[in-house]
Amino acid sequence: MPESAEDYFARIAAAQDADGRIPLDPEGVLAWDVFPFEAEGLRLKPGPVPGPERVRSGEDPATCQCAQPPARGPREPFGVVWEDEHFLVKAPPPSGAPLMLSVVTREHLDVPEMDADLAAAFGRLHVALVASVEELPSVGRCHVMRIGDGGAHAHWWFLARPVNLPLVLGSFMVDWDDFLPPLPLDVWAENAAFVAQRLHERLGGRAVTALT
Ligand SMILES: [Zn+2]
Structure with a gap:
């Protein structure tokens, strides 16, 4: 037991x-x-x-972020940079990492409620996104997290760990992302657009890469 x-x-x-x-x-x-x-x-x-457990945003689908049309493009906070029939990839505002992206399901559900087909599609997206982020010249590794304590809608974080900074390694990258100077929006958006385009080439779907 x-x-x-x-x-x-x-x-x-x-x-x-x-x-x-x-x-x-x-x-x-x-x-x-x-x-x-x-x-x-x-x-x-x-x-x-x-x-008690903290109440998460979006426990009620009517008040979840998915009830509103998402922002679009790499310059918008949480703008969609890639999408297919199952998932949206969004770019949050710049932080200290070379790039961070979030993946959300189109459907309002949490991870335990994903069926086998959606889980398989997420596996393919996970691998293609890691590979695409790791093509960025300033990136050493793409870290992946599902935490889920803040929002009830299934979401994952893909956090780019910078290359060749031996002090910045492993799970402490989550902290360094807050300590390192935030990227200029232009640089952030260009990195996000590059990854979205590579994701499109690897996986299909639609990249939203307009930088203006
Ligand atoms: Zn939702």
């Missing part, structure tokens, strides 16, 4: 000190060469303590 949430919480509570904080192990992640912070003075916030 899988462990209950209460038993999981009890083990966390047992690990917390008199201030309610979990002590950091200096030999653990703090000692990794790619850990982006200096360890001195670093400590966790008190907690975590049990509480």
Whole structure:
């Protein structure tokens, strides 16, 4: 029988000190060469303590982002840069990564509700998108995430990790994306348009690459 949430919480509570904080192990992640912070003075916030799950945006389809027509083009915030009958690929506003793209289903559903055909189509898109992002000259790797804690509509993040910056590696890229200087919109849009065009060449569908 899988462990209950209460038993999981009890083990966390047992690990917390008199201030309610979990002590950091200096030999653990703090000692990794790619850990982006200096360890001195670093400590966790008190907690975590049990509480209700946060309500996600779009739990009600009527208020979900999919109820409105999406923006289009690589210069628009979350503008569609590629689409087919199943998925939209959108470009969020510029951040510190060479590029980040989000993939959403056309249909309002969450990942566990995807049928086998949609799952297969997502697999093909996943591979083609990773390959296309990794063709960008400033990119070392395309990281892929499904988190799903903010929005109820199925979505994934494709985050381009810059090439040849040995401190910027692995899961810390999510943090570096916020710390590195945001790309100029023109550069961001050109990278997004390049990937959309390569995706079209690999997979078909329709690229929306107009830069003006
Ligand atoms: Zn939706």
